[in-house]
Amino acid sequence: MTDPYLEHRRLLFATAYQMLGSVAEAEDVLQDAWLTWNSADRAAIRHPKAYLVRTVTNLSLxxxxxxxxxxxxxVGPWLPEPLLTAPDAAQExxxxxxxxxxxxxxxxxxxxVERAVFLLHEVFGYSHAEIADxxxxxxxxxxxxxxxxxxxxxxxRPRFDTDPVEREEVTARFITACAGGDLNAVMEVLAPDVTLWSDGGGKVTAARRPLYGPDHVARWMLGVLAKPQTAGGVLRPATINGELGVLFTVQGLPAGALTxxxxxGRIQNLRMQVNPDKLGGLATRPGH
Structure with missing residues (x-):
């Protein structure tokens, strides 16, 4: 018989990750939940899944x-840790x-508490009575x-319904323009009211405040890519947090993610995660 903790691990990871916005912290919560589960009186637990979700939710809270x-x-804007997800949403x-x-x-x-209630009800489908418990x-x-x-x-919540084909096309154009250092081409794929948030956590180059407008955003992006520490880096499309985005690697290692x-048909809100402490979820797909 499969251990209930292993059976529901991906659900538990999803719960912790969405509560915390952090891959590393979600994995820590799962480790604590496993210790709690391992020391519990299994015979007294009638509904293991509910017990585990309750444990993870409260640990996350x-x-x-x-x-x-x-x-x-x-230091600067706080963005969640990016997470590689499968291109086929049906599998995730x-x-x-x-x-x-x-x-x-x-x-x-x-x-x-609002975050926990919203996620449990709107995302995971728990009833108000179950959440109350x-x-x-x-x-x-x-x-x-x-x-x-x-x-x-x-x-x-921003609401944008994007045609997957259009998203692929815009992503490809953006990558080509950035890789070629073509300022005008980068600006062409940015919306007139584009905003860029970058999270370096005070550890690497990042804008301490949001940047606005195609010219400002494009120049800053190309400036970062031209720095010696990022020279030779590679931009490629990747499914990040359930959507097609851009993964930036240097010598094969994750160095940043753009969603x-x-x-x-243009990029309006651009979020750039380059904090090295927040890139663990780009090396593997956690939660498995």
Whole structure:
């Protein structure tokens, strides 16, 4: 018989990752959950899956609450850790769409409890009663939190329906333009109101504030790619957080990830993760 922890590991990883926006922290939570599960009285656990989800959710809540102070002093924009996902979304039912970088960024604006309620209800399909049991809160309270969180997300979540073929074409044009150092070609694939957020965590070159406009964004991007430490790097398309994005490698090792939204065939919101401490999810596909 398969151990319930191993059977549900990908679901548990997805839960922790979406709660925390961090591959490394999600893996730490899963390790703690395994220790809890391993020492539990299995005979007394009637519903192992519910027990494990409750354990992971509460461990994630504790970690998220304690990490808020750290994020408030973070150098520059904070972006979630990128995660390589399978191109075939059908094989990644727990991860596809629900882990888009855009959604994870918006989830950061919720309180830890709001985030947990939203994910458990909207993403994983748990009822309000089940969530009340997981979080040990009255069901009416959970319903109020769910309503507030849903309205908050709907008001802030970018909504772009992109044709996959169009996304492939724009990604290819963007990579070619950047690799060739062609300023005009880069600007042509950027929307007039493009915004770039870059997360270097104070460890590598990154803009401390968002950059606006095609000229500013394109010049900054090409400047970064021309630096000695990134010379010889390779840009290639990759499925990152359920969407086609760009993976940047130097000597075969992940050095950055770009995810973006499209509007009218152009890149509108560009998110660039280059913090070396946040690139572990690009080397492998965690959660397996």
């Amino acid at each position: 504790n970690r998220l609450t304690s990490s808020r102070a750290t994020r408030e002093t973070y 039912t727990e991860l596809a769409d629900t882990v888009s970088t855009a959604l994870l960024v918006v989830l950061e604006t919720l309180s830890p 997981i979080l040990e809160r009255p069901e009416p309270t959970v319903r109020q939190i769910a309503h507030r969180a849903r309205e908050h997300i709907q008001a802030r 973006f939204d499209l509007a009218d």
